[in-house]
Amino acid sequence: MASSRDRQRKLARAKLDRQLARRASAAKRRRQIRAGVGTALILVLVIAGSAWALGAFDHEPDENTAANEVCLWTPQNTAGNSNLKDVGEPATTGLPITGTRPMTIATNQGAPISVELNLASAPCAAASIAHLASQSFYDNTKCHEIMAEGAVRCGDPSGTGLGGPAYSFHDENMPNAPEASPSASPAPDEPPTYPKGTVAMIANPPGANGSQFVIFFKDHTTAEPKFPIIGRVTEGLDVVEKIGALPTVDNGSGEKVKPKDDDVVIQSLTVGEPVLDPASPADPTPSSAASGAPEASTNAS
Template sequence: MLRKPHALLTAAALLALSAATPAAADTPPPPARTAACAYTPAVPADRFKGIPVFDPVKAARPYSATLRTSQGAITFRAQTDKAPCTTYSFKFLAQRAYFDRTHCHRLTTARIYVLQCGDPTGTGSGGPGYSFPDENLTGAAYPAGTVAMANAGPDTNGSQFFFVWQDTKLPPAYTPFGKVTAGLDVLRKIAAGGEDDQNGPGDGFPALPVDIKRVHIRVG
């Protein structure tokens, strides 16, 4: 099965990528922030669940997400205060079973240390049928346990995201939107299993299959 590294740039490309800090990350007043949370129709539209309509009241509600995978459960706390557009989209898709019965299609074990998921096609090129702007990039860092959006360039967020399983240096170009609270050991077990190097040394499909059975959202 083809697994293109479309949505998270290769290590070489990442080193050449300049930092991006869009206006949405500069803590604008509520009206401007709401306006920035616009979801724009985009292709592809795989397993289409509709396009969310941002609700600032619902978006502000904190929540945790638990991914029950074939390798164990991974839970993260969504940063609804820092990345409301992103966390609202993730919850919208999760509550509509978008991620259920999908698999994490990319593991990197050299220079960058992430497990990438969220593509129902498993190719690295799939998306939910809409895109939305970057957020929370000012001062963004990617220590172990970070959950962030994969993308194909500025403001191209869709459904693909990644877990950082070991401290990683990346340019502030990938919206951080969550912190792992349980399951970092699961991520490290997956990483220890290695990958198939399909995209180059240290970059490919995880040798331990990571099938997402379901994603449970707990509000509060």
């Protein structure tokens, strides 16, 4: 019969064997895990390398366009206003938002008028005009009003001041009101709210812009700016001044704003491709942008 000491030795030996077996099994599992992780990492690297070689990570960001929605086009009720013309709506994404865009207005009054549209401060107005121009919306339409503010009003095919496309959009780049002097008049050294050559939108009702715009043929200062600035004339300002000097007659509503003898006709209006690095700012005066989409109405301009 084995002694008590021999039994203790056998039990201790068996315990040691079990511990060694567990340690060997754990070490084997660790080696298998490392091998699996290494294989997976190699596989990921191979896939990533293949994708890189095939150009999956190649991307040239276009800083001149916005992928997110930039503009909101509010539908107008064409059934309630026969002066509105449905030519679809511009895009809402991928619109140029930096630099300038050239616009050329050919009239029956002389050389073409060249305009720089400011994409940074008025991207929606520029997008709208470009869309309408692509649909020949402005061709063979009249500049129906010579305004008391010193601007020529154009862009309404109906010639009523109530016409435009079947959508509207919010104000952009509304200039700040000038600082008043002690006499309640603008300070003498204050720049005009709308310098000569300024191009701006005009809406009826205010804030619901469509197709109508004004071109200032003289400086205009006002305590209540209402025309959001979209650009400036770069060539042909003498033609705008010539139009502004035409005699006017009553337009049928009691205002002597209609050109008397000669209709001012836009023969064509075209918008070119965006220019990323303009030689000079398109915004003729410091201004602040106003936003907020207008409610749909029966009138648009």
